[in-house]
Amino acid sequence: MKTADGASSKSPPRSLQARLKHWLGLDRAIAFTVMARFWSATAGVVTVLLIARFLSPKEQGYYYTFSSIVALQIVFELGFSFVVLQLAAHERAQLTFLPDGQVEGNPISHARLASVLQKSVRWYSVAAALMAAALLPAGLLFFASHQHEGAEVAWKFPWCLLVIAASFTFQIDPVFSFLEGCGSIAQVARMRLSQAILGSLLAWTAMATHHGLFSPAMMILGQATIGLTFLLSSPRRRLLKNLLVYKVGEHFVGWRQEIWPFQWRIAISWLCGYFIFQLFNPVLFAYQGPVAAGRMGMSLSIASSIGAVAIAWMNTKASPFGTLIARGEIKTLDALFFRTLWQSTALLAAGATSFFLVLVIAGNSFSKFAMRVLPPWAFALLLLTTIMNHVVFSEALYLRAHKREPFLIQAVMVAILLGSATLLLGKYWGANAVTVGYFIIGGVFGLASGTYIFLTKRREWHNQSIGTSV
Numbered sequence: 001m002k003t004a005d006g007a008s009s010k011s012p013p014r015s016l017q018a019r020l021k022h023w024l025g026l027d028r029a030i031a032f033t034v035m036a037r038f039w040s041a042t043a044g045v046v047t048v049l050l051i052a053r054f055l056s057p058k059e060q061g062y063y064y065t066f067s068s069i070v071a072l073q074i075v076f077e078l079g080f081s082f083v084v085l086q087l088a089a090h091e092r093a094q095l096t097f098l099p100d101g102q103v104e105g106n107p108i109s110h111a112r113l114a115s116v117l118q119k120s121v122r123w124y125s126v127a128a129a130l131m132a133a134a135l136l137p138a139g140l141l142f143f144a145s146h147q148h149e150g151a152e153v154a155w156k157f158p159w160c161l162l163v164i165a166a167s168f169t170f171q172i173d174p175v176f177s178f179l180e181g182c183g184s185i186a187q188v189a190r191m192r193l194s195q196a197i198l199g200s201l202l203a204w205t206a207m208a209t210h211h212g213l214f215s216p217a218m219m220i221l222g223q224a225t226i227g228l229t230f231l232l233s234s235p236r237r238r239l240l241k242n243l244l245v246y247k248v249g250e251h252f253v254g255w256r257q258e259i260w261p262f263q264w265r266i267a268i269s270w271l272c273g274y275f276i277f278q279l280f281n282p283v284l285f286a287y288q289g290p291v292a293a294g295r296m297g298m299s300l301s302i303a304s305s306i307g308a309v310a311i312a313w314m315n316t317k318a319s320p321f322g323t324l325i326a327r328g329e330i331k332t333l334d335a336l337f338f339r340t341l342w343q344s345t346a347l348l349a350a351g352a353t354s355f356f357l358v359l360v361i362a363g364n365s366f367s368k369f370a371m372r373v374l375p376p377w378a379f380a381l382l383l384l385t386t387i388m389n390h391v392v393f394s395e396a397l398y399l400r401a402h403k404r405e406p407f408l409i410q411a412v413m414v415a416i417l418l419g420s421a422t423l424l425l426g427k428y429w430g431a432n433a434v435t436v437g438y439f440i441i442g443g444v445f446g447l448a449s450g451t452y453i454f455l456t457k458r459r460e461w462h463n464q465s466i467g468t469s470v
Contacts, residue, residue, distance in 0.1 A: 035193050036195075036196045040196050040308060041305040043200035045302075046200070046204065047200070047203065047204070047207070047215075047301075048301070048372075049369075050212075051063060051207070051298065051372075052369050054207050054208070055212045055213075057290070057291040058290045060294030060297070061289065061293040061294035061297070062153055062155050062213060063294070064293060065281045065282055066216050067216060068279075068281040069138070069139050069142065070162060070216075071277075073131050073166060074274050076127040076130055077170070080120065080174065080266075083266060084116060085177040085319060087116045087253060088180075088181025089319040089322030090322050090323070091112050091113040092183055093326040094109040101234070101236070101237075101239040101241075103239070103242070108251045111249060112252070113182070113243065114244075115248045115252040116253055117178055117240065117244060119253065120178060124170065124174050127171075128168070129167075132163055132164065135163045135167075136159075136164075140156065143156075143159065153213070153290075158216075161217040162216050172224070172228065176227070180318070180319050181319050182239075183319065187236075191227065194230075195222065195227060198222035199218075199219035199223045203218050203219040265405030266405050268408055272414065272415030275418060276411075276419075276442055277300075279418075280431075283427070284296050284426050288430050295373055296435075298373050299378075303379075303382045303385075306352055306386065307387075309351060310344045310345070310347045310348035311393065313347070314393070314397055317336060318401060321333060324336070341391070348386070352383040356380055359373075378435040378436075381435050381443075382438070382439075385443035388442075388444070389447075392446055392450035395451065396450065396454075398454070399457055399458065399461075404457075407453060410446075413449070414441060414442060418438065421434075421441055422434055422438075
């Protein structure tokens with residue numbers, strides 16, 4: 001009903017918008033991140049269609065195996081970006097960031113924050129060079145050693161360009177984590193949306209001009225261009241410059257005392273993640289050939305794109321989680337976490353179900369596309385595993401925000417079991433069998449063991465906090 005001044009006519013929409021925003025858990029950071037993930041998911045569908053159109057089944061195998069081998073950069077990253085984010089989030093709780101790039105507040109926290117940035121820049125500068133020096137010949141050796149019958153694929157130059165591009169973005173990525181830890185979550189999310197758009201456009205251009213194997217490198221080069229432009233713009237340039245030249249003095253963040261005790265556990269967990277998520281394609285490429293690797297790679301890519309949209313809800317909370325823990329606001333932390341977990345999991349389940357129905361219906365009409373992915377029953381297992389992994393990732397993010405890593409033993413166990421199963425199943429039975437092993441070990445066992453750790457450690461740590469505060 002409308003009042004004389006018309007105010008009430010606008011009130012219900014605002015109220016509905018507020019309720020919807022609360023129910024979905026949307027804020028600016030999530031909105032930009034979701035748009036970036038949604039673009040990536042939509043672009044992933046376009047990329048899949050372009051791959052089916054412009055790449056042969058053999059070239060498709062090279063395309064996805066490229067990405068799996070480049071993912072070995074995790075060996076050089078060692079989980080430090082997450083450590084950087086959490087260290088920055090804990091220190092910024094006592095600081096205020098001004099629009100001109102200046103920092104005010106506790107001088108000790110200011111010095112420690114500068115120390116985090118300085119150490120991360122030094123670490124990644126060295127690691128990027130080591131990464132390029134190791135991955136470039138490793139990839140050349142791997143692909144040269146596993147040639148298969150059929151038309152020869154021109155893979156050498158695309159591989160070299162991909163490694164060079166990945167090494168550059170590897171060097172600047174931790175700065176984005178640092179800025180997220182400092183509270184610039186929405187700004188970084190908006191930048192990542194621009195990265196996704198430009199990267200996809202460049203990759204599609206390579207596809208359409210019949211240079212499909214250059215697509216991964218072109219995508220990364222597009223991301224690097226946007227990322228560098230973002231870092232060099234004001235006031236981020238002034239903030240980073242001021243912190244890089246800041247005299248830390250005695251208030252530095254100690255590597256041995258503060259970083260390494262947390263990082264080495266994260267590093268092993270992330271390294272185990274390679275054997276959990278990235279080993280499938282190289283194993284299938286080596287034992288079953290590039291066509292089998294291509295089917296698995298495309299299926300994993302689709303499932304990961306769907307999961308990436310949902311994980312945006314949780315990823316944007318990593319910095320707020322750390323800040324709430326630093327302030328001792330545990331009830332607020334739990335309320336935020338469980339609401340976000342429910343929202344993101346419901347979204348992921350809905351997206352996975354919708355895509356599976358589309359896949360089954362479309363598969364009957366587009367047999368050429370259906371032959372490029374796993375059969376429906378195997379794809380269903382892959383989607384179910386993606387949902388279970390999302391829950392475990394969320395639980396791990398919550399606990400790691402305490403600057404601890406309780407998932408170390410679990411990650412090692414899953415990596416050993418799944419890595420062994422992948423080698424055995426991939427060698428003798430192929431991609432479908434690998435998917436079953438992934439579902440049983442990575443999905444069912446991973447969810448059961450991860451949830452047990454989450455419930456146990458959350459209760460233990462919070463009881464300790466209550467006892468300390470009393």
